[in-house]
Amino acid sequence: xxxxxxxxxxxxxxxxxxxxxxxxxxxxxxxxxxxxxxxxxxxxxxxxxxxxxxxxxxxxxxxxxxxxxxxxxxxxxxxxxxxxxxxxxxxxxxxxxxxxxxxxxxxxxxxxxxxxxxxxxxxxxxxxxxxxxxxxxxxxxxxxxxxxxxxxxxxxxxxxxxxxxxxxxxxxxxxxxxxxxxxxxxxxxxxxxxxxxxxxxxxxxxxxxxxxxxxxxxxxxxxxxxxxxxxxxxxxxxxxxxxxxxxxxxxxxxxxxxxxxxxxxxxxxxxxxxxxxxxxxxxxxxxxxxxxxxxxxxxxxxxxxxxxxxxxxxxxxxxxxxxxxxxxxxxxxxxxxxxxxxxxxxxxxxxxxxxxxxxxxxxxxxxxxxxxxxxxxxxxxxxxxx
Numbered sequence: 001x002x003x004x005x006x007x008x009x010x011x012x013x014x015x016x017x018x019x020x021x022x023x024x025x026x027x028x029x030x031x032x033x034x035x036x037x038x039x040x041x042x043x044x045x046x047x048x049x050x051x052x053x054x055x056x057x058x059x060x061x062x063x064x065x066x067x068x069x070x071x072x073x074x075x076x077x078x079x080x081x082x083x084x085x086x087x088x089x090x091x092x093x094x095x096x097x098x099x100x101x102x103x104x105x106x107x108x109x110x111x112x113x114x115x116x117x118x119x120x121x122x123x124x125x126x127x128x129x130x131x132x133x134x135x136x137x138x139x140x141x142x143x144x145x146x147x148x149x150x151x152x153x154x155x156x157x158x159x160x161x162x163x164x165x166x167x168x169x170x171x172x173x174x175x176x177x178x179x180x181x182x183x184x185x186x187x188x189x190x191x192x193x194x195x196x197x198x199x200x201x202x203x204x205x206x207x208x209x210x211x212x213x214x215x216x217x218x219x220x221x222x223x224x225x226x227x228x229x230x231x232x233x234x235x236x237x238x239x240x241x242x243x244x245x246x247x248x249x250x251x252x253x254x255x256x257x258x259x260x261x262x263x264x265x266x267x268x269x270x271x272x273x274x275x276x277x278x279x280x281x282x283x284x285x286x287x288x289x290x291x292x293x294x295x296x297x298x299x300x301x302x303x304x305x306x307x308x309x310x311x312x313x314x315x316x317x318x319x320x321x322x323x324x325x326x327x328x329x330x331x332x333x334x335x336x337x338x339x340x341x342x343x344x345x346x347x348x349x350x351x352x353x354x355x356x357x358x359x360x361x362x363x364x365x366x367x368x369x370x371x372x373x374x375x376x377x378x379x380x381x382x383x384x385x386x
Contacts, residue, residue: 008086010274012187018151021135021178022144032150033090039147040094043140045101045133046071051368053107053322054204065204067100073204074099077258078196084262085269085288087189094149095156095193102129104365105372106322108310113326114364117334121357127160128168129365135174137362155180156190162286184281188265191280191288195261202301203254209309210246217245223304224297229253260294325376326364332379333360339379 007013014031027035040046049068065073075096082092103126104110115124131154135146158164158171164182167175175182185191206226209215221227229252233245240248268287274280280287290298309315333339337348337356344363349355367375378386 006086007088010188010269010277010280011087012091012152012189012277013088016277020148020150022148024148031090033088033094033153036147036149036153037090037094037097039149040098040101040134043101043134043138043147045138045366046097048366048368049100049103051370052103052105053110053369054208065208067103070200070204071097071100073200074193074196077199077254078193081192081196081258081262081265082189085188085192085265087192091152091156091187092189092192094153095190096196098130098134098149098153098157099160099193099197100126100130101133102126102131102365104129104326105367105369106319106326109319109322110326110372113323114330114361117327117330118357118361121354121361122169124361124365125168126365127157128170130160131157131174132170132362133366137366151178151180152187152189154178156186156193158182159184159186159190160194162186181281185283185286186281187277188269188280188288191286192265195288195290198298199254199257199261202257202298202305203250205305205309206253206301207246207250209305212314214312214314215308217242217249219308220249220304224300225256225294226253226297226301229256257290257294257298260291261288264289264291264294325372328380329364329372329376330360333363 012033014033017032019032026032030038046068049071050066052067054065054067054070075093078092078096079089081087082089104114104124106113111124111126118124133146134149134157135154137145138147139145141148158167158175158180159182163184164171167182171180171182174180186194206220210217210220217230221230226249230245230249232252233248234240236248237244265288268289272279272283272287274283274287334356335351337345337351337360339345340348340360340363344359347355348359364372378384
């Protein structure tokens with residue numbers, strides 16, 4: 001199935017796709033990137049994002065973002081930007097929805113703990129784990145492991161943060177079987193999904209931080225771009241209640257970031273004048289980018305959130321517990337793979353081995369927050385049956 005003729009000449013097109021590792025007949029009524037998106041949405045890894053931490057552990061409140069709601073927000077922003085730039089919306093959406101499939105429980109605390117515990121055996125990288133999930137760990141189809149996504153979707157996942165000079169071990173191994181051109185930039189669609197991730201982060205972390213009262217509106221008025229959004233929201237209504245003021249501010253922040261991203265990207269594309277999607281990949285620098293002014297604003301927002309939210313004492317307490325729990329799970333299971341459930345135990349090999357480390361890492365990375373806490377309790381509390 002071909003794409004609509006309104007796509008820009010530098011957009012990824014279905015008819016020029018490098019296809020799938022395992023050939024499959026076309027789906028009736030769906031293009032290849034729609035099919036990728038659908039497979040991602042129906043995967044078990046995607047469903048589990050509902051119960052994985054963004055900043056606040058899942059049980060801390062029903063209104064805070066999870067990895068699932070974050071991924072949906074990223075997809076909404078990414079698709080809007082893709083449409084404005086005449087890019088392939090289906091591919092952009094698929095990449096946005098899949099970008100966090102490899103995240104372990106407990107957010108960045110869980111990722112750091114797992115990376116530290118697995119360091120002697122190659123460490124842990126959530127982007128590489130996302131590729132591992134969609135090419136190996138999802139076991140839904142009779143003919144192949146993984147989801148058998150298109151080359152363009154796999155390329156975008158592998159190069160979520162740009163070209164890979166020193167790719168993680170699994171990415172290197174997979175690339176040996178299915179070349180992903182790791183040394184070039186990803187498509188414009190993948191670049192959009194990556195920066196939509198940043199926009200969503202800043203918007204919802206400011207929102208969640210205000211909601212959790214880690215800081216208030218008076219604390220963010222000095223921030224570039226955020227302060228202007230707050231002032232504009234206040235001018236819209238002089239007696240606006242705090243919840244509405246928060247929402248009116250955050251939506252203006254997101255709109256300003258999206259508008260800047262589109263404008264700067266259009267300028268870069270005009271300067272490059274790419275003939276096709278491969279010209280985007282082989283450009284000297286990314287074509288999807290914020291302006292220098294907006295980059296400075298993003299840096300200031302990031303520094304503020306780091307100091308006032310990610311390192312807030314309330315968050316620190318949960319972060320500390322999450323790290324200890326994750327490290328404890330790895331240590332227990334790696335030194336005694338016999339504690340793993342049946343199918344995992346059969347694949348783990350000898351205690352303390354690199355093979356056991358890899359299987360234990362896969363097992364832990366696939367856990368939700370709740371399951372990780374329950375599993376740790378089952379392994380350490382003698383009053384709880386296994």
